[in-house]
Amino acid sequence: MATTTSPETLPELTTDDLSRYSRHLILPEVGMEGQRKLKAARVLCVGTGGLGSPLALYLAAAGIGTLGLVDFDIVDASNLQRQIIHSTKDIGRKKLDSAEEKLLALNPALNVVKHDTMLSSANALDILKDYDIVADGTDNFPTRYLVNDACVLLGKPNVYGSIFRFEGQASVFATAQGPCYRCLYPEPPPPGLVPSCAEGGVLGILPGLVGVIQATEAIKLILGKGESLAGRLLLVDALNMRFRELKLRKNPECPVCGANPTVTELIDYQQFCGIKPESKEERALKNGIPQLGVKELKRRIDAGEDIFVLDVREPFEYQIANIGGKLIPQNDVPQRLAEIDRDREIVVQCKSGGRSQRIAEFLLQNGYTKVVNLAGGILAWADEIDPKMQKY
Amino acid sequence: MTIFIPTPLRPYAAGQASVEVKAATIADALASLTGSHPELRKHLYTEEGKLRAFVNLYLNDEDIRYLPAKEATSVSATDTLSIIPSIAGGC
Numbered sequence: 001m002a003t004t005t006s007p008e009t010l011p012e013l014t015t016d017d018l019s020r021y022s023r024h025l026i027l028p029e030v031g032m033e034g035q036r037k038l039k040a041a042r043v044l045c046v047g048t049g050g051l052g053s054p055l056a057l058y059l060a061a062a063g064i065g066t067l068g069l070v071d072f073d074i075v076d077a078s079n080l081q082r083q084i085i086h087s088t089k090d091i092g093r094k095k096l097d098s099a100e101e102k103l104l105a106l107n108p109a110l111n112v113v114k115h116d117t118m119l120s121s122a123n124a125l126d127i128l129k130d131y132d133i134v135a136d137g138t139d140n141f142p143t144r145y146l147v148n149d150a151c152v153l154l155g156k157p158n159v160y161g162s163i164f165r166f167e168g169q170a171s172v173f174a175t176a177q178g179p180c181y182r183c184l185y186p187e188p189p190p191p192g193l194v195p196s197c198a199e200g201g202v203l204g205i206l207p208g209l210v211g212v213i214q215a216t217e218a219i220k221l222i223l224g225k226g227e228s229l230a231g232r233l234l235l236v237d238a239l240n241m242r243f244r245e246l247k248l249r250k251n252p253e254c255p256v257c258g259a260n261p262t263v264t265e266l267i268d269y270q271q272f273c274g275i276k277p278e279s280k281e282e283r284a285l286k287n288g289i290p291q292l293g294v295k296e297l298k299r300r301i302d303a304g305e306d307i308f309v310l311d312v313r314e315p316f317e318y319q320i321a322n323i324g325g326k327l328i329p330q331n332d333v334p335q336r337l338a339e340i341d342r343d344r345e346i347v348v349q350c351k352s353g354g355r356s357q358r359i360a361e362f363l364l365q366n367g368y369t370k371v372v373n374l375a376g377g378i379l380a381w382a383d384e385i386d387p388k389m390q391k392y
Numbered sequence: 393m394t395i396f397i398p399t400p401l402r403p404y405a406a407g408q409a410s411v412e413v414k415a416a417t418i419a420d421a422l423a424s425l426t427g428s429h430p431e432l433r434k435h436l437y438t439e440e441g442k443l444r445a446f447v448n449l450y451l452n453d454e455d456i457r458y459l460p461a462k463e464a465t466s467v468s469a470t471d472t473l474s475i476i477p478s479i480a481g482g483c
Contacts, residue, residue, distance in 0.1 A: 141480045164479035167399050185478040187445035200400075235476070240409075246453045246476065 010036035021063050029225045041222045044068040046147055047137030048099040050207030051161050053085035055135050058215035060103045066111040068131055071095045072118045082204035121266035124150040133218050135159045141188040142269035148181035149266055152257045159217045161210040166203040168210035168236035171229045172217050178230035183251040188273045206238050289360040291375040298385050308344040312359045321390040323381055330355050342368055349374040393467050395425055396474040404431040419463040421473055450474040
């Protein structure tokens with residue numbers, strides 16, 4: 001295991017510890033020594049969202065001594081379907097603060113270290129170096145490769161879990177003899193190919209399942225008991241409740257953990273994943289369609305300008321919230337072009353700007369010359385113009 | 393043999409979670425799969441015809457990269473082929 005504390009240097013258990021962890025102490029695989037190892041352990045949770053929630057809670061419950069948390073996000077209502085460490089009253093609050101409060105309520109002896117930042121190549125090595133184990137609960141490819149590489153470079157095991165809709169993966173990477181994430185996936189998919197949870201949806205319970213598997217693996221590594229998932233990829237299919245296991249091998253030619261590594265320091269992971277920063281020109285114009293901000297639209301409406309707002313969402317969405325646009329659901333637009341004035345400036349609007357962009361491009365291709373896309377959609381309007389508007 | 397289709401690729405395989413094909417080798421099985429579901433091809437292969445680096449293929453529980461004959465490995469009716477793409481969700 002990563003910790004090299006000998007029994008004499010392990011922290012003693014207090015009387016509170018002895019009563020709190022009695023169910024651990026009577027297990028042969030844990031016992032006094034195991035509980036003391038847990039108390040000495042320092043685990044970093046990257047992300048306090050779907051995976052991070054159950055991960056952090058169960059590590060706290062188990063008596064881990066120090067739990068580091070990395071997150072820069074704010075609690076949103078849509079998180080509460082699965083990020084169970086946060087509560088309704090935490091909406092609008094930093095996830096770090098919300099998580100710390102619940103973890104300390106569960107286990108006041110826990111040492112919580114908050115890292116209020118986005119993990120990057122500039123800070124990852126510095127943040128990770130003080131921990132024994134890293135648990136990856138992030139939600140994007142650049143960060144997963146960053147965490148992996150940092151763990152390999154520092155020699156810290158990476159307890160990995162990832163989810164998509166109702167399928168999950170779990171493993172342990174970057175152990176001394178085992179494979180790393182790049183051994184399994186040398187390259188990330190092109191940006192936009194695999195939707196995020198916000199775009200593709202996710203079954204709320206899924207990160208619960210996978211997050212607790214990660215917590216289990218972290219605890220086993222600390223105790224040095226059982227067989228870890230290092231060298232195995234656990235596949236979880238929650239919809240059919242099937243668990244499968246695939247063999248993972250260390251790639252001898254892995255650029256990070258192989259015999260002749262070519263990656264010896266952290267790189268630009270956004271670039272690695274093909275994500276180019278948008279230039280100002282690209283932000284203003286996408287595929288020939290000018291992007292209009294909600295503040296500018298509000299200004300134009302208030303100034304009495306003649307604007308045709310075309311709302312391409314579905315009727316049920318319009319009922320939840322609308323800005324008075326003409327509703328023609330996206331699939332009906334081709335048949336209802338007669339209702340869309342060619343002479344007026346058309347502002348195409350949807351929930352967050354994706355569908356409207358596609359319809360705007362369609363209109364452009366069909367000879368409309370004055371078409372703009374409302375960037376950020378009605379969600380941006382709710383955020384920046386009308387906070388009382390219902391978000392969904 | 394059965395080919396397991398992962399969730400992100402099911403829209404390109406008519407929504408199916410698994411597809412049955414008759415094949416003598418792994419390569420045959422994949423050709424049969426992309427033959428009946430051509431949209432899968434560009435998600436599995438680059439333009440040069442190589443398997444994409446973020447997609448792994450497993451014959452039963454073994455990564456085909458580590459099989460001596462790789463895609464030329466013979467398969468039987470009871471074998472399974474799993475397509476395992478990388479997923480990153482965790483939020």
